[in-house]
Amino acid sequence: MISVEARLARLALKGDQRAFAEIVELYQDKLYHMSYRMLYNRQEAEDVVQETFLRVYKNLARYDDAMKFSTWIYRIATNLCIDRLRKRKPAYSLDAESTDHEGLDGYAMIPSDNRTPESELMLSDTQRIIHQAVETLPAKYKSVMVLRYLQEMSLQEISDVLEMPVTTIKTRVHRGREFLRKKLEHKL
Structure with a gap:
């Protein structure tokens, strides 16, 4: 039995744009939060999410539905974040986004x-x-x-x-x- 995501991936591979839109809907917030937590920069996190979906779309034919789709998409996003972290200058300001209160979400606040x-x-x-x-x-x-x-x-x-x-x-x-x-x- 294949997962919903794997079924959506198969449909998207056949050209079903709604199926790919559902994949985006399922993962965009999760990937954004993960990327933001790694990069602490809204723009970079948004760029990583966009690049992740571009790579997913281009490489749908390579997706092996024996693997969990979430593992595959998180691997792509995580690798993009790691690449960005490696490219940053060593003199990167530690508090570059500390005044960015909009970046704080419900996960960051203790109730x-x-x-x-x-x-x-x-x-x-x-x-x-x-x-x-x-x-x-x-x-x-x-x-x-x-x-x-x-x-x-x-x-x-x-x-x-x-x-x-x-x-x-x-x-x-x-x-x-x-x-x-x-x-x-x-x-x-």
Whole structure:
């Protein structure tokens, strides 16, 4: 039994534009959130999503429906994000988007019934500090940490997306956490 996405991919490959539009509808928000969490730049995240769908469209014939469609599309988007991170200048400003409050979404906010101006300020400062620490992660750890903790993928799913052994993923998650712990223990 093939998945809905695999069926849509087959239809899109035969020229069904509505099927491809459904694929876009299913994944555009998920891919945008993942890309934004890796790049912390709205424009770059939007560009990655657009480029992902262009590549999906061009390579539909190469999609193997024995593989989960989500794994395939996330692999494309993640690789595009990693490429962008590698191309960035080392002098990239850590707080380039920190004033971008529109970039904060429901996932970035911790729910609370009794917010005060003081608690909002503390929350904002904590988010800024964590954002800066994640931004300094090397690309190989950043991609794994975003997929694991922000996209809530299993180690096996990350392994499939990044085409790496699960043991390598475990090691990178551990090292990424250690990197963040060391960065944050002096700031929080």
